[in-house]
Amino acid sequence: MSTPRPxxxxxxxxxxxxxxxxxxxxxxxxxxxxxxxADMDFQAPPEVLEAIQARxxxxxxxxxxxxxxxxxxxxxxxxxxHGWRIDPATVVGTPGVVTGLALSARxxxxxxxxxxxxxxxxxPFLSLPGAAERRSVRVGLVRDASASSGWSIDHDxxxxxxxxRTKLLWLCHPHNPxxxxxxxxxxxxxxxxxxxxxxxxxxxEIWADLILDDVPHVPFATLDHPAAASCITLVTPSxxxxxxxxxxxxxxxxxxxxxxxxxxxxxxxVPMVNPLGYAAAEAAWLHGDPWRRRLVALLxxxxxxxxxxxxxxPGLEATRPQATYLVWIDCRKTGNADPFAACVAxxxxxxxxxxxxxxxxxxxxxxxxxxxxxxxxDRLRRAF
Numbered sequence: 001m002s003t004p005r006p007x008x009x010x011x012x013x014x015x016x017x018x019x020x021x022x023x024x025x026x027x028x029x030x031x032x033x034x035x036x037x038a039d040m041d042f043q044a045p046p047e048v049l050e051a052i053q054a055r056x057x058x059x060x061x062x063x064x065x066x067x068x069x070x071x072x073x074x075x076x077x078x079x080x081x082h083g084w085r086i087d088p089a090t091v092v093g094t095p096g097v098v099t100g101l102a103l104s105a106r107x108x109x110x111x112x113x114x115x116x117x118x119x120x121x122x123x124p125f126l127s128l129p130g131a132a133e134r135r136s137v138r139v140g141l142v143r144d145a146s147a148s149s150g151w152s153i154d155h156d157x158x159x160x161x162x163x164x165r166t167k168l169l170w171l172c173h174p175h176n177p178x179x180x181x182x183x184x185x186x187x188x189x190x191x192x193x194x195x196x197x198x199x200x201x202x203x204x205e206i207w208a209d210l211i212l213d214d215v216p217h218v219p220f221a222t223l224d225h226p227a228a229a230s231c232i233t234l235v236t237p238s239x240x241x242x243x244x245x246x247x248x249x250x251x252x253x254x255x256x257x258x259x260x261x262x263x264x265x266x267x268x269x270v271p272m273v274n275p276l277g278y279a280a281a282e283a284a285w286l287h288g289d290p291w292r293r294r295l296v297a298l299l300x301x302x303x304x305x306x307x308x309x310x311x312x313x314p315g316l317e318a319t320r321p322q323a324t325y326l327v328w329i330d331c332r333k334t335g336n337a338d339p340f341a342a343c344v345a346x347x348x349x350x351x352x353x354x355x356x357x358x359x360x361x362x363x364x365x366x367x368x369x370x371x372x373x374x375x376x377x378d379r380l381r382r383a384f
Contacts, residue, residue: 008294008297008298010294011042011294011295011298011369011370012369012370012371013369014041014042014043014368014369015043017041018030023037023039024036024037024039024041027349028344028349031347032344032347032348032349033347033348033349033372033375033376033379034349034365035348035349035350035364035365035366035368035373035376036349036350036351036363036365037351037365038176038239038324038325038326038365038367039239039242039244039245039367040242040325040367040368041367041368041369041372042242042295042367042368043242044241044242044243044280044284045241045283045284045287045288045291047283047284047287047288047291048241048243048280048283048284048287048288050283051279051280051282051283052276052279052280052283054279055275055276055278055279056276061274061275061276063272064272064273064274064275064278065093065272066091066092066093066273066278067275067278067282069282070091070093070250070278070281070282071088071089071091071250072088073281073282073285073286074086074088074091074235074250074281074285075087075088075091076285076286077285077286077289078219078235080289081208081209081289082208082216082217082219082222083222084219084221084222086252090252090253090254090259091250091251091252092250092251092252092253092259092262092263093248093249093250093272093273093278094234094249094250094251094262094263094270094273095247095248095249095270095271095272095273095277096236096238096244096247096248096249097204097206097234097235097236097238097249098124098128099249099266099270100202100204100232100234100249100251101124101125101128101170101202101204101234102128102131102132102266102270103251103262103263103265103266103270104168104170104202104232104251105128105129105132105134105168106132106265106266106267107258107261107262107265108167108168108200108202108232108258109132109134109167109168110167111132111133111134112133112134112135112165113134113135113165113166113167113168114129114134114135114136114137114163114165114166114167114168115129115134115135115136115137115166115167115168115169115170116137116138116139116158116161116162116166116168116169116170116199117136117137117138117139117169117170117171117172118138118139118140118141118153118171118172118175119138119139119140119141119356119357119358120140120141120177120178120328120353120356120357120358120361121138121172121175121176121177121356121357122172122176122177122204122356123355123356125170125172126138126356126357135165137161137166138357139153139154139157139158139161140154140157141153141154141175141178141180142154143319148213148215148322149178149179149180149181149319149320149321149322150178150180150319150320151175151178151180151319152186153182153186153189153190155189155193158193159193159197162197162199166197166199167199167200168199168200168201168202169190169193169194169199169200169201169202170202170204171190171201171202171203171204171220172204173187173203173204173205173208173220174205174207174208174210174211174217174322174323174324175323176206176207176324176326177324177326177328177351177356177361177363178319178321178328179212179319179320179321179322179323179324179326179327179328180321180322180323181211181213181215181216181217181322181323182218183215183218184216184218184223187218187220187223188223188225190220190227191220191223191225191226191227191228192225192227194227195225195226195227200230200231200232201220201227201228201230201231201232202231202232202233202234203219203220203221203231203232203233203234204234205217205219205220205233205234205235206234206235206236206238206239206249207239207323207324208235208323209237209239209240209292210239210240210292210295210296210299210323210324210325211296211322211323212296212299212300212303212321212322212323212324213322213323215322217323219233220233221233221252221254229254230254230255231254232251232252232253232254232258233251233252234249234250234251234252235249235250235252236248236249236250236281237280237281237284237285237288239324240284240288240292240295241280241284241288241291241292242367243277243280243281243284246274246276246277246280246281247273247274247277248273248274248277248278248280248281249273250281298370299325299366299367301370302325302366302367302370302373303320303321303325303327303366305366305370305373305374305377306318306327306364306366306373306377307320307327309377309380309381310327310329310380312381313380313381313384314334314384315331315333315334315335315336315384316329316330316331316333316334316384317329317330317333318330325365325366325367326363326364326365326366327363327364327366328361328363329350329361329362329363329364330360330361331353331360331361331362331384332360332361334384336384339353339360339361339362339383339384340352340353340354340362342383342384343362343379343380343383345383346379346380346382346383347379347382348376348379348380348383350362350363350364350365351363351364351365364376364380
């Protein structure tokens with residue numbers, strides 16, 4: 001582990017979020033430090049706040065379609081950071097990545113069809129298919145000491161899970177909760193699998209801008225492969241710049257007819273993106289990269305602090321996340337039947353692994369001021 005670096009002063013102080021309706025904070029009693037749901041305690045960058053204020057000063061907040069700068073701003077960002085050139089015409093605004101997953105199920109499958117995903121995984125991947133009268137089929141990632149992320153895909157199990165009703169693969173890339181960044185080799189193998197079985201890929205790349213190690217994020221749609229050409233990609237500035245409450249994401253849909261049917265496939269239940277979300281997204285994609293780079297440096301330090309703390313606690317194990325601000329912790333060797341409850345009793349509130357289809361695990365969010373993280377890690381030690 002590297003030597004902890006001094007805290008970045010721009011991330012040292014955060015507003016008090018209690019009693020503001022913040023899901024992260026208002027879930028717990030005052031004496032519990034929340035390190036669960038994946039939002040940060042940091043204020044958005046000044047450039048984003050200024051863009052929101054300018055939009056507020058306009059004073060009219062009627063029904064709002066994708067403004068003319070939205071798709072070009074995303075295209076500029078994707079090319080600058082990931083080398084991916086997209087046609088802005090393929091971009092459709094959507095209120096969030098979870099909404100995008102739900103729409104993809106309704107647009108690309110029929111009731112009774114099956115959607116594959118890798119587990120453990122972000123809970124909506126598990127619950128959304130059932131809500132749409134589809135079936136979630138889970139294929140477990142494998143702990144693999146030889147893999148740089150500590151996790152690998154069981155391709156035999158993936159193929160064995162396919163039936164004639166299997167229509168989609170929902171790919172969480174980079175992966176939540178393990179922090180795995182799938183390599184080009186991994187992705188090409190998945191593309192071969194998808195093409196061989198006539199399965200469409202929907203790639204949730206919400207964490208793509210928070211890569212912590214010197215590994216590239218390869219957007220699935222950039223592969224030179226037929227399966228990539230039909231991939232729907234979901235992206236958002238929400239994780240990177242802490243904008244989840246503004247409800248703004250984008251679907252990159254190569255097929256024009258599917259773009260036209262995207263929002264109608266929600267059956268009238270999916271709202272338009274709000275105008276403040278659009279303003280924040282444009283500003284983040286165009287002007288937020290210096291702030292993002294400083295954030296990544298802080299998150300690398302926080303990851304190392306968390307991994308060092310976990311390694312010092314008998315019975316806890318964690319692989320090194322290559323992306324995100326999340327640490328996925330295996331508590332099964334502690335002998336504690338309910339590690340989540342043990343943490344809460346010690347005054348720290350992580351995510352419960354059972355929600356990710358992984359009993360015995362917890363997920364720790366490190367995106368908070370450094371001193372708060374250190375207090376949370378002290379309470380984690382106390383819990384076990």
